[in-house]
Amino acid sequence: MCAQTNQNEKQVLSFSAFLALGFAVGGLTLGWFVGSLVIMFDGVYSLVSLLLTLLSLAASRYIQKPSKSHFPLGKAILEPVVIAIKAITILMIVGYSVHSAALAMFSGGREVDASIATAFGVVNVLGCGYAWWYIANKSKHFSSGLIKAESKQWQMDTLLSVAVTLGFVVAWLMTFTALSGYSVYADPMMMLLMSFYFIKVPFDMLKDAVKELLTMTPNHELCETVDRDIVAVDKEIDQDMDIELAAVTKVGNELRVSVDIHTSREQINTCEIEKTRNALTKRLSKLPLDLQLTMNLAS
Template sequence: MCARTTYNEKRVLTLSALFASLFAGGGLVIGLLVGSLVIMFDGVYSLVSLLLTLLSLATSRYIMKPSDERFPFGRAVLEPAVIAVKGAVILLVVGYSLYSAIGAMFTGGREVDASIATAFGAINVIGCGFAWWYMAALNKRRTSGLIDAEVKQWQMDAMLSVAVTAGFVIAWGISLTPLAPYAVYADPMMMLAMSFYFIKVPFQMLTSALREIFLMAPSKEICQTVDQSVFDAGKESDQEIELAGVTKVGRELWVDVDIYPDSSEMILLEDIEQTRETIKKRLAKLPLKLQITVNIAT
């Protein structure tokens, strides 16, 4: 990965850590003051996001070190490993919040000061929305798996803040009607709804990262692009060329190609290099570091 991408990654992760620390502190304090499960979940989620962002920042720096005896094939696998940890931890946070919400529903609900909660929610919507937009814009310039995970975290936080604010506005409206006794169930009901909705994102993060860790096939789009590049290389070569395997590991794309020589010909080093360069040229548009291995099949 180039130096500019590395700088962009560190910049985004550092900003994310600063934003997360602010929202974590505010969410925990306000949540405890007003007794809201949802706001406390928002604060805990931001605190977890902060810790995970610091982990991503440390990993981002460590990945750039060259291969050595401990990591003879590089450190690219650390990126999906960190993303898997993020997904698993967020799943745990959402699961615990779901458990707390169910408990509150069966113990009479939770009374919340809707005015303070609504004001805090509105501030969170603006702050989290800005963080999500800003980091997504930076990620478009230089794509990174770690930054993409950060963008998804802030997307969840922004949507959570919108749901919290809307829920408290509804709860405040209910408190002004004959249904006021039921307003205490608004907070745990919001937590239930959001838990079921948000569980999808960390689950996708976890499964996607595990696919990379276990060297499974990448997305259909990447596979099609690699297939086409190998097909083009075969048309430019006198030898039969076949794609042996392809997988994405973090920011790297590993491509294995087999060359089947004609029994009456000898494959020259130039043929192998030409095949590698042709495939590399065709895949240059992908925002990934290419690791192309050309094997002579027998």
């Protein structure tokens, strides 16, 4: 990872941590003040988000420090490890929210001061929405699995805030109708409905992280791009040499490509090998990942 990308990553993660701290303090304080378990839960989620962001920031800084003795192949593997931890933690929070909402549904609902809660919800939605937009926009300009995971984390926080706010609004509107007695069920019902979506996002994060940890084949689009570039280089080089893609994996911010060089000649010039390597590197380096190219002479 280049120095500029590393600096941008640290800035985005620091911004995310600062914002998460504000939402955590605000949610826990207001939730305790008005006696709202939902707002308290939102504050707890923000606090966990802060801890996960600090974990990402620590991992980002540690990855940049040289440590060949402990990580001879580099520290890129730490990125999917951190993402997996974040995904598992978020899944646990979602599971707890489903459990709490289900208990509320079967125990008479949950009544809160809708006016204060709605005002807090609107502020939360705007703040989380801005954080989500800002981080997602930054992730388009440089490749970082940690930043993408951070963006998804804020996406979930935004949607959680929307669900909570809508629950308060619906509960407040229902108090003016003949269904006022059911208004206490609005909030847990919204939480249950949104939880079905929340489960998908961290599950996809965990699935992708595990694939990288097991060095499995990355997504089809990336493999197709690599294969297309190798075929293009194969057409450019000496006709006595054939390049064949042996393996492609993605680990963190590293793209690891292994190719086999086939030739009908008994001997091959070192300059030709170097020329082929340069051609492959030039094409594959256009991808927003750190290229690790391995070339093997095959019989």
